Amino acid sequence: MSRLSHPLVQVGGAVLLTVSWVAVTLLGVGLGVVATVAISGLAVLGASFLLAWGAETAEKDVPRAFAIAVLAVLAVAPEYAVxxxxxxxxxxxxxxxxxxxxxxxxxxxxGATTLARGCHDANLAIANMTGANRILIGIGWAGIAVFTVYRAASTRDTAVKNREGTLADAVTLDRDIATEIAFLFLATGWAFLVPLGGGIGLVDTLFLVGLYVTYIGLVLKSDVETSDHTVGVPKYFQQWSLPWRPIVVLALFGYSGILIFTAVEPFAHGLEEIGLRNGIPEFFMIQWVAPLASEAPELIVVTVLVNKARSTAGFNALISSKLNQWTLLIGTIAVVYSIALGGLGTLPFDAKQAAEIWITAAQSYFALAILVNFEISIREAIVLFGLFISQVLLEFALIRELLALPFGSYELLIGYTVLYLVAGTALFAVRRQALAHLFGLAGDAFRTALGREPVHEELAD
Structure with a gap:
């Protein structure tokens, strides 16, 4: 092993990417917008590598699903903050x-008055949340699937299956992920009901946060598994003895988490300001550009995992991120709102944001229909991305009046919601046996956690 390829040198290189931001933060140095975006962006990149290494190292001592859940929470923490x-x-x-x-x-x-600005910010909270969720699927799930197949020629990733037909190559997922998909299915079903309650309130918080707590309790009872694919920095740290190994994991999680939390907001805000200077509307920037920046750590982490032929862990992280955003994020913003309000309240939003929630839930429904058979093909990934990006571009064209269309943004959102629902329902009908199989696996995960014997033979083996 050459000195430059030594794991500690790689860790040092990642830390070096973050040093400038740490210095700027500690010294309180004021920077221009472009410089802030550049330096904070490098810090996010370095922190993402450290976070990925920490999660992989942790798999030696805790269930893989729990390590990935922690990774997912830390990676999307800036989204919670915004x-x-x-x-x-x-x-x-x-x-x-x-x-x-x-x-x-x-x-x-x-937003001329305090109340008007408060109502505007309530809508922005929903716009930012729905934008982040749709980006995670439309760009994250779709893009990582394509990248995984592309890299398989070099990584020899056994999760990639080459099939005959146009764009038929697919990424197969570990069936252990049935638990996450089942919980995401429940959260998606609840999301359709949220606009009917006139806002996000106590009932939504109790159900969604309770759902996530139940999920974490379940994965904590999972077995610790060893991975044959661990290489590089994580493999090096996994060879360390106790108590040094968990100390390293906590240090990597802590340092990267703090960096991501402090650097992503200025990074996203800087991109917003650059966009606003170039005539892009505030609402569009907050719904799409800011969440894209805050999702960057997650996408970088997953790219690192896929590049090491760990596509299963990568998709687990993406699905776990979607689950915690679809549960914890929605539930906690209602709590924050109530604290600021000075009493128990329901975060309001207008009809446009209700439609944003519906289309986000419908996209999740369609994406789950794709994953129900534990596969995602290049063709399916392209459809996911195509539906996502076409809606965003059409809405941008409507906002900027670039096209004369016989409908507005609200009708556009409802139309895409119906399209997602029809396509998803058709897929579920075709794959109804796969759906039953998935919930059977998830049910066995519950039985195993309760100390009972699994019924499905794949978990019983």
């Missing part, structure tokens, strides 16, 4: 469904 900020401003501004109903959409958009 949404929490808007939810807090909404509560502090006294934005309630009754108060916001007294204002016109134009008054809310202008």
């Amino acid at each position: 949404d929490a900020l808007y939810a807090w401003n909404a509560g502090a501004g006294g934005a309630t469904a009754q108060a916001c109903a007294q204002l016109t959409p134009a008054q809310i958009e202008a």
